[in-house]
Amino acid sequence: MLLTPGNVHDCKVARLCIDALPPSAELVADKGYDSQALREWLHERGTEAVIPPRRNRKVQYDYNRAIYKQRNVIERMFCRLKDWRRIATRFDRNIKNFMGAVALAVAVIWWLQ
Known part of the structure; x- marks a missing residue:
């Protein structure tokens, strides 16, 4: 990433x-x-x-x-990430916190599939 x-x-x-x-x-x-x-x-x-x-x-x-x-598979993945408000609005300004939030969201999305 x-x-x-x-x-x-x-x-x-x-x-x-x-x-x-x-x-x-x-x-x-x-x-x-x-x-x-x-x-x-x-x-x-x-x-x-x-x-x-x-x-x-x-x-x-x-x-x-x-x-x-x-390609719609990739687009759906980005839409799932945008469901997380913290990621869609780039709430975290620190790169480590933001990338950690992205990793957590991806793990949860993968787990729930």
Whole structure:
């Protein structure tokens, strides 16, 4: 997990988060992660980018729509985290307290499934 300031775009730190994991066959992400640099890095890594292109992109890349539909699992996980008011509003300003609250919420959500 990586915590960034609110004004940092997700695409700038995506490579750091993805690099911490072993390579996979596909990476599913939304349009916010549509960048040429990320696509090229994923290709070098041997991972297929399942990222829909932005509408204003001159080169419209094709992506596997069936795999992209599975992204809802991740979206539901974030919605469950946002049920915890302390996390959704970033109540804790200290990074250790906030990350501890996130870890606790994830453990409880996993336990209740």
